[in-house]
Structure formats: structure tokens, C-alpha cells
Amino acid sequence: MREAGLIVIILALCIAMSFASPHFLTWGNFRAMLMSFSIEGIVVVGMTILLIVGGIDLSVGSVVCFSMVVSGALFLAGFDPWTASLIGIGVSALIGAAMGFFVTVIGLNHFITSLAAMVIVRGMCLVVTKGTPLSLFTLPPAFKAIGQGSFNNIPYVILIFVVVVAIFDFLLRRATAFRKVFYTGSNEKAAQFSGIRTKQVKFWVTVLCSTLAGLAGVIYMARFGAATPTFGAGMELNIIAAAVIGGASLNGGSGTIFGAILGMALLSVVTSSLILLDISVYWQDMIKGCILLAAVSIDHFLHRKKS
């Protein structure tokens, strides 16, 4: 199993770190790491499913931002924050539907469609905010709690993340509807010859990915109490990297949610370790890249040996 290799690598890193820094193996640090990737983790879920169907979405960073910005602007315009958030998520889903349209009806590929969407949606963020961050300082505490509160010392953000991951991991393994995603990504033609409406499948997965990005945007808004028009730029590469490290193939047909989350965790552990070890900022990027490369290589090696 692909995941086993990643778990081994992550554990090895954690153990090494616990010797190097006494602060590493504390609940505080663990919580900090989890917090730092749990919202992005929701986006990873959608991206993984999209990769399985053979697509890709470069627009997620922009969509996260747009959902944030739209909800924020609506809130400032007098909507209650829950309605505003629902509309924000709805608008994200619409963006997904638009991309799905271009992919399935017009016949463009996911890469170029979502690249254009990335630019367009980022532009819309600018249009809505006029370039200035919206300060949502007045968000009611009940809403802010989504991003900042916790339950028995476990932040809601982490709970939401775990629930979303658990649900989609389960569905992806067990639900009939999601099985079609694998068929379509594995061999689209064979899926069509099995009576599967592959275009529909691709369409809905595209919508799902954007919707989850929208959800993430709303949670970010609750956490930061702000909506910044530049938020999430460059996020897509990190997210795709996590999914690919976790075993998703860019050619479609394979990938797991759990693996992708482990990929995300690996990236997070590395980043956090470098900071804890007080590595010079000039060296951080380089070391991070090297560890990443080494981890992926080792994982690949473990994986290959098994199969």
C-alpha cells in the first residue's frame, strides 16, 4: 500500500525531529501543524478526486479567494454571515460548473480551462475588493468560532477537516457513484463502453473540486476575519504536489484521499521542522526541496519493491 511508505517516512522525520528539538513532539506543535494544513486539506480532497478522473484544477487558489471575498463582501453588505457563506460556496460551485462546461461540452482540456479560470477568478477577486483586503472584524463570534474556536481543545477547523476527509475517503472507496470516477479516469473510452456517462462524471467532479475550494475559502474567512484579494495565489501547486506525493496519478485512474492527506502532512512536517531547527531562510527552500525529492524517491522505491 502506497500509504504505508509515506507513514514510515513521516514517522521517521518526526522521530528525527524529536531528538533535534524538544518542542517537536508536543500537542501544541502537533496542533499547530494540523491547523496549518487542515483547511488546505479540504481543497486537497477535491483535487485528488479530480486527478483520479484525469483532470486538474489550477484555479483552486483563486476560487478559495473568491469564495472568501464574495462571502465577505456580502456580509459587509448586510447579509448574515451564514447566508453569505452559503452564497460564496454556491458561487464557487458555479465556477466549477463553468469549467465543467468548457471541459465536457466545448472539449477543452482541464489544464488550459482551469488556467484561464485561475486568471479570471483572480481578476474577479480584484473587481469585488477593488484591491483592498476586506476587514471582517465585525463577524459575529459564533461564525468566527468555525475558524478560531475549539471543542475540548480540538479546534473546529481540525474537526471539520477530519470529517470531510473521512466522508470522502469512505465514499471514494465505497460509493457506487465514486467508482465511476475511477472508471472514467482509468480508461475513458472503456467507461463509455460500459454505459457510464463520462462527461457527466467529469462535470460533477469538477464542480465538487471547486465547491470544496469554496468551503475552504469560507473557513479561511472565519479564521482570519478578513478577505484578501491576493489570498491563495500559488496554492494550487502545493495542493497538486500533496496529491501526487500521496499516490495520485496525473494520468488519472489512481489516488486516495488518505494518501493525499499524508502528502500534505509530509510537506507540513518538513516546513515546520525547518523553522523549528532555525535554518537560515536562504537555505530553507533548498533543503525543503531536497527533502521532498528524497521522500518521494524513497516512497517510490518502497512502493516499487512491493509491487
Place this chain on the structure above:
Amino acid sequence: MREAGLIVIILALCIAMSFASPHFLTWGNFRAMLMSFSIEGIVVVGMTILLIVGGIDLSVGSVVCFSMVVSGALFLAGFDPWTASLIGIGVSALIGAAMGFFVTVIGLNHFITSLAAMVIVRGMCLVVTKGTPLSLFTLPPAFKAIGQGSFNNIPYVILIFVVVVAIFDFLLRRATAFRKVFYTGSNEKAAQFSGIRTKQVKFWVTVLCSTLAGLAGVIYMARFGAATPTFGAGMELNIIAAAVIGGASLNGGSGTIFGAILGMALLSVVTSSLILLDISVYWQDMIKGCILLAAVSIDHFLHRKKS
């Protein structure tokens, strides 16, 4: 032919623009557009060939920067600029070779390998420069001329670009060695069965792409008389977009240099038009993305009709 559709679209845009703005059809504006994409165009050449073989390179922006930074640092350390540049290009080729190694020997995919390389090489730029731009004011005029001089009012940069494009376009269409690139990208197994050493092919194409990025870096250095550690960040998406608009497939097996350059030209004309039309910056990104999407859709439509 894919290219015909793009030419039609670009011409249509230009004609529309020449009515909208008296400044559009001037040599000054034309020169500005050509200048703005001709060095990047050299990188596009390498990327297109890499896409044809089924690879992708996210590290080009970092490599452009590293080549610049290494050459610059060597020049400041007393090397003559020509030698320094050659070493810069050589180092870029080495980076390509390292990526090629991970792809062909270790067996990682191009995406994740080049993503790691992007981070690592960017880190190396920071390490070499300690984060501050190198001022290369003292570069001898003969060297600066590469980037800033012109011949009969045609900048050398544009001449170099045209020569590189012409050579590789010709080679890709006619050279036996480059046909293997198509075969490998189209069906690696089939190519292997015909005795083609597909790993070698992939390796050398990866090296070529980085080398051309290195060449671009050196020209940028001559043009700007500086080496900035953040240069070229985000360049990769633009470059891949150009190649894909020009007909290169992300699954390998198809693409042309000429098409990719037209893709680049389209992006450039759109950007330039928005500025000349004095469109509000808030709307620029959005309109740009929409035009891009429309252009790709129209192109796709023209193309589909023909075939």
C-alpha cells in the same frame, strides 16, 4: 493545421486593436510586445519539446533565474562575462541532467521532480545572492549589447529568438533524432519495441529544456544588467499555457514550436491590448482570462471542424 486558427485569431485581435487605439500598430508597440516575449519564447521552445515527449518542467523559471545569478556572481568574481555565461548555461544543463536522472533512473514523474527542482533551484538562487539582487552595471557594453543592442533597429534579442525558433522548428519537423521525441511521447512502449531508447530520449529532452532556460537566463542578464533572486517566479505557467494553446498536448505526442510561439504571441497581444485600451487594472485579469478562454475555444472549434 492548428497554427492557422491561431494566426486568424491573432490577426483579428490586431485589426480590432488598430481601430481602438492609434498606438497599437506602431513599431514602438510592436517592438515592446516582441521584446516582452522573445526571451521567454526561447524557454517555450524547450518546454514544447519536453511536452511532446510527455514531460513537463515546472522549474524553468527557477533555472532561468539560477543561470542569471550564477553567471552574474561569476562575473562579479572576476570571470569574463562570456565564460561566466557559458558556465551559467552549463550549470542549467546540469540541473536538467539531475532532473533527467530522477525521471529516467529513479522513475519519478516529471511533474513532481521538476516541482522539487523548482523549489531547490530557487533556494540556490537565494543562497548565491543572499537575497539581494546582483548589480551587473559593469558588464562590458559588448556583452550588454546582446540584450540591449540592436541591428538596423531590430534588437538582437529578437534576432536570437527568431534564430532559435527557426532552428528548433526545423529540427523538430525534419530531424530524425527529434522524431524519436514524438514517438516516445506518443506511446513509450511502442517506441521501445522499435528499439528506441526512450529513457535516453527523455533524459536529453529534459536537459535541452533546462539548457534553453539557462540560455534565456543569460540573455535576460544582458538585457537587465542585473541578476535578481526572485526573477522568473511563476513564469512556468505562462510558458506551459503558451505551448498548450499552441497545440501541445499534456499527454505527449503532439505539439509544434511554431504553434507554441503563436500561443505566446496571443497572450502577449491580449496583455498589451488591455493596457493600451486603458482598461482598469481591476478588470484586466478578468478580461484577459476571458479572451484567453474564448480564443482557445474558437481555436479548438476551428481545429475540430477541420479534422
Place this chain on the structure above:
Amino acid sequence: MIQAPILEIRGLSKAFGPVKALSDVQFELRRGEIHALCGENGAGKSTLMNMIAGVLQPDEGDILIDGQAVSIHSPATAQRLGVALVHQEIALCQDATVAENIYMAAINSRRAPLMNFQKLYADAQKVMNLLAPIPVRTRVADLSISNQQLVEIAKALTLDCKVLMLDEPTAALTEGEAKRLFSIVRGLRERGISVAYISHRMAEIFSLCDRVTVFRDGRYVATDPIAAVSPDDIVRKMVGREITQLYPDKLAPKEPGHLILSVEGLSDGRRFADVDLQLRAGEILGIGGLIGAGRSEIAQTICGLRPMASGTVALDGKRLRLRGYGDAVKAGLVYLSEDRKGSGVFLDLPIAANISALDLGRVTGPLGLLDRKAEDRQARELTGRLGVRMAGIEAAVSTLSGGNQQKVAIAKQLSVDPKVIIMDEPTRGIDVGAKVEIHRLLRQLAGSGVGVVVISSELPELIGLCDRVMVVHEGRIAGELAASELGEEAIIMLASGVQDSSNQRQAENVV
């Protein structure tokens, strides 16, 4: 003095994980002979060929060429040693032209720095014409699967080799193309080239080959001169038992039941026109014709896999309005694709998931969740019935031999209890024993009231199995033959358009 054989295999073994594909096998190919290699699906024939061609590496044992032990690490090495293989699965570069595919090896090894496309096209067209007049400037992706098979063979003919191995080259070819291939292969033999030939068609083996080697369960059984054995002997050695009746009994002439499938005036506006077809419960209808006649297109259009321009399709008297193939499946109309690898199976997915793909509803429990147990049960039952050789139902289909992949594709169709089943080259790559099983199964299905249509390029199959055969020529029904009229001559005449005068006229007009 006896010359050393050109190719000799000694004590070769190969395992894929726990699966022993070959154990301690031997094989000997003499200069200038055509040597058949027989065995059931999964016996290890392709595995052996792949090792000789450098695609796979043996675990132990020797490969000797001209009496010299060699190690063949890669296809390139094999090529240098003069060994060439036509793979069982089509392996062509879809984006490249036919000509480039044909001469890919030559282009690779030649030193010329620049391509000479004029010469390439001219030479390639010459080679291609030996088999069929496929224009060589076409992209391979635009060819039908059987034409791709022809390109694959043409590719082998250009190789400058001493040993040519053909792995089921005729699996989807009709008589005409197969005959042309045989005369070419005989020509090669005259030139001293040695040929190893894998096929499940006994008739071919007896008309073409000099000797035959049989494998069973990954083990060597025997090698005999062809003159010294009968087809029954070979089958017995392959299967380990006697096969008494090759084809099941046909339907008594007056028995056909009610009309199940009725197609009228079907056209797609491009490849075929005015197709009428009636299928009655209990009968097996055959469809014959040459490659490119449009049989597959007709079948796919009936099932909603391609858009129709005009015409009607009625199932059980009710007119069908299909928005897509999914609707056809729901209505009980299923189609087995001739392109196994491209559209028949999901190579990377487990066998069980492949079989359940056609109707996931059957393995879905409450709440829309998959019922894994039901899925496994279904897979176990169907693979058992068809005798699929596999490590387990969780194994990826890509780990199966070609014939066993075909069985999985068939199992998928059978999983849904269809009303009408249209099978395009159903026994492509299936061994003799399994073929008998599948034929019996089809007959059983027909007997239970299912309408069965079999498209086949193998004339004996059409003749032996079907109650009635429709022959297609250039997109039109050229004629229909009742069981009593069936014969190779009759089918070929119709298929080539010789008999039907109206068609002939049309053909002239087209030209």
C-alpha cells in the same frame, strides 16, 4: 552435420510474483522454418516471446542464438541480434503516421540526420499495399482497430531480421488479409528467415507451419512435425483432455421465437446506410464481412454508442430512444467491443471491478454503497464459468494474458443478464478449449431466450455457430445466408461484393 538451430531456449523460467508463468521450458527454432507455438490462454506463449524480444527478463534459463548464449536486456538488443516480434497487443504511436510507424525501427537505427518523408511514404506505401491499401499518411489514431493490426504486421515485414515472431497476428483479420499474410510469411521462409507463429486457429497452423510446440500451464509438452499430428492431437496436448464437439448443436429451423430486436433503415450518414436487421429469440445471428465493411459501426450505432442519422431500433417491439449507451444497457442491449485494450477493459483496475462496471446497480447496496461481497461473488462466478486464469479477482487486468483479458471483457457483458447481446469478435485470442465453452454458453443464452449477435472475421466460427449470417459489404447488407446455405465460398462472395450486382454498381460509382 546438423546446423545449430537459429534460436534455442533452454530451461527457461519466469514468475510474476507468486504466479509461475513459465517453468523450465524449452523451444527450438530452426533456420527457415515456420514453427507454431500452441497452448491455452495463459500458458505462457506471449511471456516467452517477450523474453526473446527483450521486453521481459527471464528468472533463469538460457536463450541461444546461433548456438551462442545471449542476454537480451532490451528490445534494442533483440533488434541488433536480428530478433523481431509482432506483439499480441497493438503497440503503435497513435499520433504518428502509418508510414512512420511502419519504419520506426529503421528511422531509429539509420544515421541520416534528416528525414526524407517522400521516400518514407513511398516505401511504406509499397509495404502496406502487400497487405491492404491503407494510405500511409494517415494518423494511426484515425484507423480502425483491425487496420491497426495490419499496420502492426506491416511493421514487422520491414524489419531486417533473422527471427520473426508473430503473436496472434490474425486474431482480428478476415480470410483475405490472413491469406495475404501467409503468402508473405512463406516468402520470408524462402529467404531463410525463421518464423515463430502463435495462433489459436488450428486451420492456419496446419496450412502454414512446419512444426508445432505445445505448452501447457507454463510447461513444455511436446514438439512435433506438423505432418505427424492431427488437430485433435494438438488440442489434447494443450488442454489435457479430448474435445469432442467443436460447435454446439444449431437451432432447429422452425424454432425461432418472437422478434426481439428489429432495426430498420439505419444509417449513420458516413460509413453505412439502409441497414435492416431482425433478430428472433433463441437464434444466433452472425454478421460477416471484410475489414472496414462497417460491421462494428453498425453494431455500435444500434447500441447508442455512435450517433445515428436515420432509422429505428426496436427492442421487444418497443422503439428505443437512446441518449447514450447507458440507456441501451438499461434496456437490456449490450455490446462487446472488438478493441479489448482500448475500450473493453480497464487495464489498471482489478478484475472484479472490471466485471461489475457495466451495471453497478447489481452490486450496489442500500445508500448507494458498493456491496463488495456481491461484487466478489459475481466476479468469482463468472470467471469460474469462463475459466479465467488469474492470481485472484483483485489482480489488475493488465496482469492477465491476452485471452484471459478477453474472457474478462465477456464476463462483463454476461454480468447484466441482457436481452440482446452483440459481440464483436468475441473469441478474439481465445484458445480452442475456451472457445468451445464460450460457444456453448452463447447457445445456452440463446436457448434461454436471449438474442445473440456475433460479429466475426473467422469464417469457421460464423459457419459453425450461427443460425443465420448477414454479410456486410461497404456499409450495406449484401445478403443473408440461412444455416443450410452457409459456407466459406458463399460468405466470401457476398463480403467482397462479387455476388450482389447492385452493390457492385455502387462501388464503381464511388471509384
Place this chain on the structure above:
Amino acid sequence: ETPNPFKCEPGEKYVMNVMVSGVEYWFPVYEMFKQAGQQFGCETAYTGTPEYDVNKQIATFDQALAQKPAGILVHPMNSDPFIEPINRAIEQGTAVVTFAADSPNSKRVSYITSDNNAEGTYAADAVAKAMDGKGEYAVLENPGQDNHDKRVNAFVARMEAKWPDMKLVGRAASNQDPTKAYQAVLSLAQAHPDLGAVFMPEANSAIGAAQAAKEGGGKIRVMLADVNAKILDMIKAGEIFGSVNPDQGMQGYMGFMLLWMAKHPDLIDPMNDAKRSGFNPMSVPFVDNGFSIVSKDNADDFYWDKYLKRRGTKGIEE
């Protein structure tokens, strides 16, 4: 009666040029640039690329140049790449003034900026004083961006020189990304439970950093440079300690003045060698536009949207 000399010819146009043109830092600069232009009866325009890309910025600079404006107020993303374009502009008679970042080796007539070193130094003093000169601090960086690096370096240098008991315990790259800043501050707070302050040279990171500081119990003082509405709100709420904010308005207004003067050298009869040497007598090499310290008490005066509303202007869109 002499006609008023401080007036533009018809069609005399002054352009401002920046990169990442959609972000609000530039807006007050342009606002005052525009106000000055209007007072002189000149046309003004706001140009630039929405991207963080020097190559694209130069393309927009070149395009602006192709329209032969009277002057360009440019923020060169990197200094040396602009030498050639700026010199080309000067040659064709377009005056060029750089602001907030310089291209010192070019022939630009003036450079106007706040003093990044002073900003960093001041920020360090403010933080250290609040901590009684004793404790641990960290910095978030954006390595490679010149003015940001200057602020950070000055901050650290000041601490070392003047506040020996202030200990630098960590540097992390946040690259203007709030999520990265958030993660970095959380990690830093884990490794250094006594962390008392964190400084970053821009506002984007601060949103994430402040949130992390808040979740860490509010012991960490967040200090930054630049402001936006969110930052101001947080300053007012006490979630952010303070900010040093360059006086963007002066940057724009004086930027215009410098351009206008450079374009009209004949207004004075120079009492030096300018005429002989061909030197522009109206060039002012360097102007410091100053900066403000934003704290709880004065934060209300820095809201951009309130300013726009009060003035009734359309900001960069006119």
C-alpha cells in the same frame, strides 16, 4: 500680469507605472499624484501589470513610453533591469522619477521614498521599548524583495546595536502569504514559548501572523510595515501592536512635482553650470517622503475607503 506658469499644455500627460497594480499600496500614491496633476491641469494615468513580474512591468513601461508622455513616475520592481528603459525614456524627452524603489544607475531625475532603514529602526525601538528591552523576537521575511529586506535588516541591526537583551530566535520566509505566515508563527511559538514579538516588512503576512499570535494567547506583539483596513482594525482591537506606514500621499504628490519640474527646466534661470553641462537644473536627486507610526490612537485616520468616500473620488479609475 504674467500668465500662471504652473499649468500644463493641452495633452501633457503624466503616467504612474507599477507592478502588481491591483494591490492597494499604490492607490494613495496615485491619488495624490492625480490631485497634483489636476491642480496643474494635466492628464494622468495609472499603468502597470497585475503580475509580480519585472519582464511584464517593463513591457507596460515600454508601452506607456510609446505614447510619449511628459513624465513617468515608476516603481521599478528591480533596479538594474530598468536602467535601459529609463535611459531610453530620458532620451526621448520623457522625465522619469522613481518612487519607493530606485534604479540608481539610470538617468532618472529624482528618487522619492520613505527611509526603509528608518522604518525598520523605528519599529525595533517601539517593540523593544514595549518589552522593556528584554525578551525574544522573530522576523518573517520575503527574501529577495529589496525594500522588505532593508526593513528587516534594519530592524535586526537596531536590536543588536541598541537592545542587547533582545534575542533573535527565528527567521522564517513567509513570502507575503498569510497562510505561510500563520504556520510559521505557530511553529515559532512552539519552539520558543517565550517569544514576545514578531516583525514582518509588509501587511499580507501580518493577517496570518496576527491570527496565530492571537491563538497563541496574545503574548506575541505583531509589528509590521504598511497598513490596510484589516490591519487597522486589528491595531484598534489590540491584536496587532503597530505598523510603520510610509507616507504614500506625499510620495505621489511630490513625485508629480518632481516630474513636472524636471519637465519644465526653463522655469528658472539657473545660477550654476547647468546650462553649460546640459544638466537638468530642476532635478532633485533624492526626497524622503517620511512615514507614520500607526497605533491604536491614530489608526482611524488611515482607512483608504473612508478617504475615498470623503473625497468622492474614484481612486485609480480616473
